[in-house]
Amino acid sequence: MTPVVSRELVVNPQPASGLPPSLRGNRRVQPGPAIYRALTGGDPAQAETKNDVRFDRHVLASILAVAATEGDAVAGQAGLSGEQLTTLVSGWFPGAYDFAVTWRGDVEPLDDEAAMVRDLLMANRSTAGDVGRWLAAMIARRAMEPNHLWEDLGLRDRSELSRLLTRHFAPLASRNTRNMRWKRFFYRMLCEDDGFVMCTTPICTQCNDFDLCFGDESGESRMADRRRAVSLQAAARG
Numbered sequence: 011m012t013p014v015v016s017r018e019l020v021v022n023p024q025p026a027s028g029l030p031p032s033l034r035g036n037r038r039v040q041p042g043p044a045i046y047r048a049l050t051g052g053d054p055a056q057a058e059t060k061n062d063v064r065f066d067r068h069v070l071a072s073i074l075a076v077a078a079t080e081g082d083a084v085a086g087q088a089g090l091s092g093e094q095l096t097t098l099v100s101g102w103f104p105g106a107y108d109f110a111v112t113w114r115g116d117v118e119p120l121d122d123e124a125a126m127v128r129d130l131l132m133a134n135r136s137t138a139g140d141v142g143r144w145l146a147a148m149i150a151r152r153a154m155e156p157n158h159l160w161e162d163l164g165l166r167d168r169s170e171l172s173r174l175l176t177r178h179f180a181p182l183a184s185r186n187t188r189n190m191r192w193k194r195f196f197y198r199m200l201c202e203d204d205g206f207v208m209c210t211t212p213i214c215t216q217c218n219d220f221d222l223c224f225g226d227e228s229g230e231s232r233m234a235d236r237r238r239a240v241s242l243q244a245a246a247r248g
């Protein structure tokens with residue numbers, strides 16, 4: 011499949027250093043959605059994900075697309091080794107193999123904190139195969155970014171993250187009975203399992219961090235946010 015991006019009509023508001031050669035030099039390309047389209051052949055906003063395999067493909071493309079907006083070491087930003095990235099792209103997005111070549115780069119191992127989250131997820135897998143293993147590392151790496159986790163995974167809303175965790179890490183997801191924010195929930199689980207200290211009080215309703223753990227996780231997806239920024243720029247230019 012040839013990447014389908016040449017007719018993009020938007021101006022790139024972000025550095026394009028993570029773009030593979032086939033997308034570079036085109037200032038009309040908006041990186042995140044363009045990369046998603048190049049990987050999948052479809053628009054992220056329109057992705058149909060009722061089927062679990064289609065959902066997995068959407069999730070993998072979303073994470074790679076958002077990671078590719080952040081710099082050259084896309085594999086590292088996505089939490090994968092170069093070898094894992096190559097296997098993922100060639101297996102799930104074979105028409106975009108040139109992306110994998112560009113994205114491998116020099117990858118640092120996950121730091122200790124991300125490795126703990128990855129190991130927590132790995133210990134709670136509910137699917138076999140590479141996808142769950144990749145996702146454990148990808149989610150752990152993206153959890154080190156500052157926004158809501160679903161945003162930093164490039165997903166469209168929180169419900170996609172809940173579905174992802176319920177599908178691939180069901181034993182862990184089922185323990186979030188009070189609908190905590192997922193990133194905080196991971197740390198709460200690490201506290202319970204390994205004796206680390208996150209909670210300053212045993213009673214959530216008396217805790218100053220209550221809003222951090224249980225606050226609203228709605229918002230605009232990073233791709234939608236960029237689309238809006240482009241529209242505003244275009245409107246400002248008249």
Ligand code: SF4
Pocket residue numbers: 194198208209210211212213214215217218219220221223
């Ligand atoms: S609200 Fe406070 S006590 Fe409850 S999980 Fe969060 S940090 Fe821990």
